[in-house]
Amino acid sequence: MTITLFIPCFVDLMYPKVGISMVHILERLGHKVRCPEEIVCCGQPAFNAGYWDESRAVAGKVLDRLKDAEAVVIASGSCGAMLRVFYPDLFSGTVHSREAKMLAGKCHEFSDFLVNRLGVTDVGARFPARVTFHDGCHGLRELGNKKPARALLAKVRDLEFVEMKDAETCCGFGGTFAAKFPMISTAMGEVKCASAFATGAQYIVSNDSSCLMQVQGLLDRQKSSVKTIHLAEILAQS
Amino acid sequence: MNAAVRQFKEQSRQVSGDLRHRKLIQTALGKYEVKRDEKKAAFQNWQAARQAAAETKWEAINHLDQHLVDLVRRLEARGTIVHWASTGEKACEIILGIVRDRKARSIIKSKAMTAEEIHLNEALEHAGFEVVESDLGEYIVQLRKEAPYHIVFPAMHLTRGEISELFARELGSAPTDNPEELTMIARRALRQKYITADIGITGANFAIAETGMISITENEGNARLTAALPKVMITLLGIEKVLPRLEDLALFLPMLATAGAGQALTCYNSLYGGPRQPGEADGPEQYHVVLMDNRRTELLADAEQRDALHCIRCGACLNVCPIYRNVGGHTYGTTYSGPIGSVITPHLRGLQDWKHLSYASSLCGACTETCPVKIDLHHHLLQNRRNSARQKPSTAEKMAFKIAGVVMNHPWLYATVKKAVRVFQPLHKLVKGTRLDPAYSWTQTRDLPSAPPQSFKEWWKDRAT
Numbered sequence: 001m002t003i004t005l006f007i008p009c010f011v012d013l014m015y016p017k018v019g020i021s022m023v024h025i026l027e028r029l030g031h032k033v034r035c036p037e038e039i040v041c042c043g044q045p046a047f048n049a050g051y052w053d054e055s056r057a058v059a060g061k062v063l064d065r066l067k068d069a070e071a072v073v074i075a076s077g078s079c080g081a082m083l084r085v086f087y088p089d090l091f092s093g094t095v096h097s098r099e100a101k102m103l104a105g106k107c108h109e110f111s112d113f114l115v116n117r118l119g120v121t122d123v124g125a126r127f128p129a130r131v132t133f134h135d136g137c138h139g140l141r142e143l144g145n146k147k148p149a150r151a152l153l154a155k156v157r158d159l160e161f162v163e164m165k166d167a168e169t170c171c172g173f174g175g176t177f178a179a180k181f182p183m184i185s186t187a188m189g190e191v192k193c194a195s196a197f198a199t200g201a202q203y204i205v206s207n208d209s210s211c212l213m214q215v216q217g218l219l220d221r222q223k224s225s226v227k228t229i230h231l232a233e234i235l236a237q238s
Numbered sequence: 239m240n241a242a243v244r245q246f247k248e249q250s251r252q253v254s255g256d257l258r259h260r261k262l263i264q265t266a267l268g269k270y271e272v273k274r275d276e277k278k279a280a281f282q283n284w285q286a287a288r289q290a291a292a293e294t295k296w297e298a299i300n301h302l303d304q305h306l307v308d309l310v311r312r313l314e315a316r317g318t319i320v321h322w323a324s325t326g327e328k329a330c331e332i333i334l335g336i337v338r339d340r341k342a343r344s345i346i347k348s349k350a351m352t353a354e355e356i357h358l359n360e361a362l363e364h365a366g367f368e369v370v371e372s373d374l375g376e377y378i379v380q381l382r383k384e385a386p387y388h389i390v391f392p393a394m395h396l397t398r399g400e401i402s403e404l405f406a407r408e409l410g411s412a413p414t415d416n417p418e419e420l421t422m423i424a425r426r427a428l429r430q431k432y433i434t435a436d437i438g439i440t441g442a443n444f445a446i447a448e449t450g451m452i453s454i455t456e457n458e459g460n461a462r463l464t465a466a467l468p469k470v471m472i473t474l475l476g477i478e479k480v481l482p483r484l485e486d487l488a489l490f491l492p493m494l495a496t497a498g499a500g501q502a503l504t505c506y507n508s509l510y511g512g513p514r515q516p517g518e519a520d521g522p523e524q525y526h527v528v529l530m531d532n533r534r535t536e537l538l539a540d541a542e543q544r545d546a547l548h549c550i551r552c553g554a555c556l557n558v559c560p561i562y563r564n565v566g567g568h569t570y571g572t573t574y575s576g577p578i579g580s581v582i583t584p585h586l587r588g589l590q591d592w593k594h595l596s597y598a599s600s601l602c603g604a605c606t607e608t609c610p611v612k613i614d615l616h617h618h619l620l621q622n623r624r625n626s627a628r629q630k631p632s633t634a635e636k637m638a639f640k641i642a643g644v645v646m647n648h649p650w651l652y653a654t655v656k657k658a659v660r661v662f663q664p665l666h667k668l669v670k671g672t673r674l675d676p677a678y679s680w681t682q683t684r685d686l687p688s689a690p691p692q693s694f695k696e697w698w699k700d701r702a703t
Contacts, residue, residue: 174600
């Protein structure tokens with residue numbers, strides 16, 4: 001299968017290892033991966049802020065460049081939700097309405113794609129550590145992805161998985177919310193970190209780099225030894 | 239920045255960093271969660287129950303015109319005097335009119351969020367009448383001259399010690415931290431008020447169109463006393479409280495109790511069909527029902543967000559909301575706090591003045607997931623944002639998104655910006671976390687990652703060549 005990998009802007013710039021890990025895993029599974037250079041941002045920041053015209057200016061390009069793709073894998077639950085759930089809303093009543101709905105059906109967040117589309121849970125990874133998982137809200141509630149990440153982690157050799165209390169509670173990132181209401185966002189992040197600490201895990205894993213940026217930002221400030229890591233980075237280790 | 243925004247920003251900053259408050263609310267709601275899950279499990283199929291409730295409310299709201307007419311006709315047939323109030327001011331006037339007509343002096347009241355919404359107590363007190371809240375939590379916040387902290391748990395933010403101090407100060411009771419003793423102190427004070435009250439005012443949980451009845455559900459029996467002892471009873475309710483059929487209560491009463499308080503059923507569930515009928519031993523001589531719009535019809539006219547009128551005021555969305563749990567109920571500065579408040583307040587009190595509540599959300603969706611009548615809460619926050627930006631865009635934000643759009647749509651420009659980020663990154667270290675830092679809102683409490691030397695796209699390009 002030819003897979004079009006959508007690496008969102010902040011993953012591209014700040015977390016290239018996440019994208020690189022995904023390329024390696026998908027290729028190891030025997031698929032052809034393409035990453036169109038012109039696809040940069042899904043348009044979510046403007047969409048969430050209420051500026052739908054400005055969002056469509058960006059999203060329209062994405063739609064145009066991805067409409068012929070066989071399958072689209074998105075390296076973030078949040079951006080995945082944007083393409084899968086919110087593009088149909090964003091383009092509703094426009095000439096692109098049908099295209100947006102067609103594209104939505106082909107889009108998958110990475111872990112969902114591996115487990116539910118490819119039927120793979122064991123990618124041959126080994127990661128000797130105690131880890132806990134944070135459910136990113138968009139992946140969890142907009143896309144309904146609760147199980148895939150856990151199914152994948154369960155097959156990682158030497159990995160000890162501990163579920164944290166309130167794994168489904170928001171980390172407080174929320175895009176521009178984190179900057180508009182920094183103290184609320186920070187309080188939410190602190191609650192999340194406390195839940196993770198209680199498990200004694202060495203790593204907090206998620207399939208959304210934006211959540212991990214929030215959590216790692218707090219951990220670094222607290223000089224904590226707990227680290228965050230993206231699910232794909234674990235799956236790429238052998 | 240208007241006063242409501244300033245108030246929210248300042249108070250949210252202060253409360254979200256208050257660790258004592260955080261612990262208090264986490265503990266209280268942690269207990270609720272356990273009970274709620276236990277009671278939810280007793281439903282044969284909770285998700286199917288939610289769907290059924292949503293459909294019933296859909297029917298009620300989308301045929302509100304007919305259901306309201308039916309409700310009123312049947313209420314009037316048994317001698318209830320029904321009043322239609324288009325606004326909150328009108329509702330206050332109507333109730334004041336009844337109170338004056340009856341030459342009442344003292345009023346006892348059970349819990350009613352609609353009364354909070356229109357500031358009924360202030361209106362009555364201003365006109366020289368005494369109003370006493372009979373719900374324990376409401377009584378406590380009334381003594382503190384505060385608004386309820388939560389739709390269902392008005393005094394959730396207070397400890398037993400604080401309540402004991404309050405009672406000692408206001409009622410002259412001996413200090414105690416025993417909950418039963420505290421309740422008894424309030425009960426002794428309230429019993430006198432029931433006996434002397436000329437008028438009892440209640441809210442309503444549901445209004446049954448089929449039978450012309452008002453359903454009130456409560457845990458303390460105070461609403462029953464409020465309704466039964468005074469000679470005149472007044473019920474104030476929003477027009478959205480209608481349910482089509484009596485049998486709908488079989489679903490809605492347990493659902494409200496489970497979602498709202500983690501109870502299988504609330505302790506007292508009463509139906510009021512009118513004043514005392516000939517041959518009946520008790521009940522008020524006169525029964526008034528005040529049906530209030532107060533901009534609910536504007537929400538009704540909004541096809542996208544009409545389902546917000548499904549709300550049964552259970553407070554479940556507040557309980558799961560990480561924003562509510564961190565900023566607390568008073569910070570909102572609204573009658574209805576939490577997710578439902580952030581959705582409906584812009585409709586009830588003006589979009590531009592209250593849009594900040596729709597932005598004060600990470601859009602996590604925990605509210606929508608828990609709502610027993612399936613209101614699409616967090617997506618309505620997005621729609622409020624869109625509507626407000628469309629109506630009155632911020633020039634700076636619009637420009638920023640336009641420029642970002644141009645960058646994102648031109649790969650060479652995007653590549654240049656990435657390089658610039660890496661060039662300026664070392665300089666950022668010099669101002670990091672200070673007021674000179676352009677990313678201060680992030681870096682005052684959190685570290686920022688630094689961009690590695692090679693981006694994904696650069697790696698991809700390198701690899702191809």
